[in-house]
Amino acid sequence: MARTKKLRQIQMAPQFCGFSPDGLLKNKGKEVSITFAEYEALNLCDYELMTQAEAAVVMNVSRPTFTRIYESVRRKIAKAFIEGCTITFETGNADIAEWYKCNSCRISFTIPQGKAHECPFCKNTDINHAQ
Amino acid sequence: MKIVIALNENKLDSHIALQFGKSQWFCIYDSVADTNEYIQNPMQHSSSIDFCESADLFIEKGIQAAVATRFGSKIIEYFRSQNVQMIMTEPNRQANSIINIIK
Structure with a gap:
């Protein structure tokens, strides 16, 4: 039996659905799908400037697994750039940390232990899970 | 309540910074x-690991909430462990609009 994959820890999912190339007619079928784990790997290494070893710890995966995820996302982005593909995000095998969204003032926030389940700004209790 | 707001400039009509750890x-x-007290971020061009090591300052000052447009993964992990609330707003918002709400 195949071993079950460990969930990749993601602190924040992307706040948008994807990217599309400018100046091209919509290319049907030309689409690259990036998982949240791949997005997070790129974020940690190339935006937050962590080493691969540090990023692997944050994502709760081994160093070789992290390297595989990171190489995968870089190849996908290169393909999308060169071939003019649309990039879409998908959840994949990810454990996403909890964020909430206020339906009144539209801010996103966390709720620390012992704090009321309400918007920190407008005190509205009409809140949803953001992801 | 004490909150920390990530800003582009050291004035109340400054816009909220795009990323907490990279704010000026x-x-x-x-x-x-x-x-209110302004603190310059000496780690704005450093990695998020280095920034987190200097984030103890906020805990020592008794910060209960942090406001930015976005937070990095490492600082999210750190603030969660310290029970600090994180609030993400749109980038065109000014610091004084947030202070008026908290008042």
């Missing part, structure tokens, strides 16, 4: 004393 300034607002 922090404003620490105390709603009880109605005072």
Whole structure:
């Protein structure tokens, strides 16, 4: 039996659905799908400037697994750039940390232990899970 | 309540910074004393690991909430462990609009 994959820890999912190339007619079928784990790997290494070893710890995966995820996302982005593909995000095998969204003032926030389940700004209790 | 707001400039009409750890300034607002203090971010070009090591300063000052447009993964992990609330707003918002709400 195949071993079950460990969930990749993601602190924040992307706040948008994807990217599309400018100046091209919509290319049907030309689409690259990036998982949240791949997005997070790129974020940690190339935006937050962590080493691969540090990023692997944050994502709760081994160093070789992290390297595989990171190489995968870089190849996908290169393909999308060169071939003019649309990039879409998908959840994949990810454990996403909890964020909430206020339906009144539209801010996103966390709720620390012992704090009321309400918007920190407008005190509205009409809140949803953001992801 | 004490909150830290990530800002582009050290003034109250400054816009909220795009990323907490990469912001140029922090404003620490105390709603009880109605005072604010500006701190320059010396780690704005460093990695998020290095920034987190300097984030103890906020805990020592008794910060209960942090405001930015976005937070990095490492600082999210750190603030969660310290029970600090994180609030993400749109980038065109000014610091004084947030302080007026908290007051």
